[in-house]
Amino acid sequence: xxxxxxxxxxxxxxxxxxxxxxxxxxxxxxxxxxxxxxxxxxxxxxxxxxxxxxxxxxxxxxxxxxxxxxxxxxxxxxxxxxxxxxxxxxxxxxxxxxxxxxxxxxxxxxxxxxxxxxxxxxxxxxxxxxxxxxxxxxxxxxxxxxxxxxxxxxxxxxxxxxxxxxxxxxxxxxxxxxxxxxxxxxxxxxxxxxxxxxxxxxxxxxxxxxxxxxxxxxxxxxxxxxxxxxxxxxxxxxxxxxxxxxxxxxxxxxxxxxxxxxxxxxxxxxxxxxxxxxxxxxxxxxxxxxxxxxxxxxxxxxxxxxxxxxxxxxxxxxxxxxxxxxxxxxxxxxxxxxxxxxxxxxxxxxxxxxxxxxxxxxxxxxxxxxxxxxxxxxxxxxxxxxxxxxxxxxxxxxxxxxxxxxxxxxxx
Ligand SMILES: Nc1ncnc2c1ncn2[C@@H]1O[C@H](COP(=O)(O)OP(=O)(O)OP(=O)(O)O)[C@@H](O)[C@H]1O
Ligand SMILES: O=C(O)[C@H](O)COP(=O)(O)O
Numbered sequence: 001x002x003x004x005x006x007x008x009x010x011x012x013x014x015x016x017x018x019x020x021x022x023x024x025x026x027x028x029x030x031x032x033x034x035x036x037x038x039x040x041x042x043x044x045x046x047x048x049x050x051x052x053x054x055x056x057x058x059x060x061x062x063x064x065x066x067x068x069x070x071x072x073x074x075x076x077x078x079x080x081x082x083x084x085x086x087x088x089x090x091x092x093x094x095x096x097x098x099x100x101x102x103x104x105x106x107x108x109x110x111x112x113x114x115x116x117x118x119x120x121x122x123x124x125x126x127x128x129x130x131x132x133x134x135x136x137x138x139x140x141x142x143x144x145x146x147x148x149x150x151x152x153x154x155x156x157x158x159x160x161x162x163x164x165x166x167x168x169x170x171x172x173x174x175x176x177x178x179x180x181x182x183x184x185x186x187x188x189x190x191x192x193x194x195x196x197x198x199x200x201x202x203x204x205x206x207x208x209x210x211x212x213x214x215x216x217x218x219x220x221x222x223x224x225x226x227x228x229x230x231x232x233x234x235x236x237x238x239x240x241x242x243x244x245x246x247x248x249x250x251x252x253x254x255x256x257x258x259x260x261x262x263x264x265x266x267x268x269x270x271x272x273x274x275x276x277x278x279x280x281x282x283x284x285x286x287x288x289x290x291x292x293x294x295x296x297x298x299x300x301x302x303x304x305x306x307x308x309x310x311x312x313x314x315x316x317x318x319x320x321x322x323x324x325x326x327x328x329x330x331x332x333x334x335x336x337x338x339x340x341x342x343x344x345x346x347x348x349x350x351x352x353x354x355x356x357x358x359x360x361x362x363x364x365x366x367x368x369x370x371x372x373x374x375x376x377x378x379x380x381x382x383x384x385x386x387x388x389x390x391x392x393x394x395x396x397x398x399x400x401x402x403x404x405x406x407x408x409x410x411x412x
Contacts, residue, residue: 134167153177203230204329229331239266245298282308306332
């Protein structure tokens with residue numbers, strides 16, 4: 001068997017050691033109560049943590065982004081993880097400093113500590129990995145002396161170049177955790193599969209991510225065809241000169257300040273790959289609740305809130321023929337019952353397909369759970385942006401950091 005390009009947990013004995021464990025339990029938070037409303041990501045970490053039961057484990061994680069309503073302390077995350085593990089998880093309400101150092105130095109084997117949200121610290125987000133900058137942060141200088149090993153298991157954040165993820169790669173061995181291994185093996189199976197056609201279905205509202213990966217997906221043959229729904233479809237239609245109505249244009253402008261550049265990218269993608277990109281032929285309007293054919297004048301104030309019946313039919317027949325399917329993002333505003341049919345039908349078609357399947361994205365998983373399809377959707381990844389970036393075959397900061405680290409500490 002080929003050697004893994006990065007260290008895995010099989011390469012070291014962690015018994016009695018002090019272990020830095022970077023995970024990603026960034027979760028949806030109820031904006032009113034501030035409570036975690038979905039603990040899927042927590043559950044995925046039980047295996048890694050349980051394997052370290054004879055070590056002193058210090059968990060580092062982030063939650064939300066500064067300024068957003070889900071940017072909250074990890075105190076409740078520590079309590080919840082402890083309940084899931086059936087063990088105490090001591091919460092320390094900072095990331096660096098004397099309280100952290102004392103707590104870590106006093107740990108016994110089997111103890112678990114969780115530190116505060118790493119994004120409370122500007123060095124986490126603002127300092128990019130240019131070789132030396134992250135290494136010289138207070139975060140790295142304070143924490144590096146306290147640990148024997150660094151396990152990086154934050155798969156949903158592998159596309160982020162942030163200090164607690166990539167800053168320790170010159171210090172000591174950095175090791176991929178069990179979730180990283182599982183995710184990467186499953187995604188690699190999809191990428192290496194020789195069964196065609198390979199189909200990507202991309203919807204939702206994160207247009208930048210979807211557009212960014214379309215070129216690599218089609219150029220490198222990672223997929224043969226792409227179906228677009230949601231806002232992603234709207235921007236492609238706009239780029240092709242079709243009237244999508246004022247409200248939908250404004251929605252895109254608000255979604256991304258650089259939408260003009262995105263429109264240019266969509267144009268270029270459409271000119272190169274028009275026969276491999278599928279866009280909706282019709283839509284359901286919100287609030288009118290009537291159907292409209294693509295290209296017809298969209299009445300003012302109406303959102304293209306869901307794909308229509310013809311699109312459902314065409315997309316379902318493409319899905320039926322696919323041998324490998326990647327799904328990320330809903331077809332419309334599925335949270336509102338009247339506009340959930342497109343997403344429901346397309347997700348149903350995917351669930352019924354015998355193809356090999358891989359799905360990801362917070363809203364996507366939420367919709368899958370709501371439709372009761374989670375047992376028939378194939379491999380469900382914890383990653384959203386991480387998953388599509390990894391699939392695109394473009395450089396990924398955390399993977400590159402782990403590979404660099406193994407070369408540095410493990411020779412050839
Ligand atoms: N045509 C549309 N107009 C406006 N909003 C839409 C449209 N289609 C989908 N959405 C919204 O897009 C959101 C989901 O998109 P997103 O890109 O976040 O999905 P995801 O990748 O599965 O989730 P996550 O971002 O949490 O990983 C939903 O809230 C949905 O209502
Ligand atoms: O939820 C995610 O996709 C990861 O935790 C990364 O979060 P971010 O998009 O805020 O960097």
